[in-house]
Amino acid sequence: MKCDRCNQEIEPGEEREHLGQNLCEDCCIEILSPMKTCDPWAVHSAKNYEKHAGKNSALTPLQSEILKLLEENGSMEPKQLLTKVGQNLQLKDLEREFATLRHMEKVRGEKREGKAFWRLW
Numbered sequence: 001m002k003c004d005r006c007n008q009e010i011e012p013g014e015e016r017e018h019l020g021q022n023l024c025e026d027c028c029i030e031i032l033s034p035m036k037t038c039d040p041w042a043v044h045s046a047k048n049y050e051k052h053a054g055k056n057s058a059l060t061p062l063q064s065e066i067l068k069l070l071e072e073n074g075s076m077e078p079k080q081l082l083t084k085v086g087q088n089l090q091l092k093d094l095e096r097e098f099a100t101l102r103h104m105e106k107v108r109g110e111k112r113e114g115k116a117f118w119r120l121w
């Protein structure tokens with residue numbers, strides 16, 4: 001049997017039914033993922049567009065700034081980055097932007113000597 005969404009062969013017994021479609025596990029997870037259920041196609045096309053356009057067109061100014069600072073300075077602790085961004089930003093706001101960027105696979109966190117650092121993907 002083939003997945004109705006990505007057309008990959010599904011092992012017998014591995015198929016998942018979702019709204020009348022037979023899906024492979026990956027597609028099912030993707031469809032059910034809470035980050036995407038709000039508007040899966042918008043996310044999908046934004047990601048594709050970005051891939052083709054080859055630039056950060058889908059980013060907010062703050063997200064672009066975060067990427068720029070990480071590019072210029074290398075990996076940083078969240079608090080360091082917060083200082084550089086300025087703009088009276090709260091750490092929790094910065095963390096929310098970071099989570100969005102991580103979801104786009106642009107940045108990631110890493111632990112060094114027991115401290116959390118943020119870096120480009």
Ligand SMILES: [Zn+2]
Nearest residue numbers: 003006024027
């Ligand atoms: Zn699939």
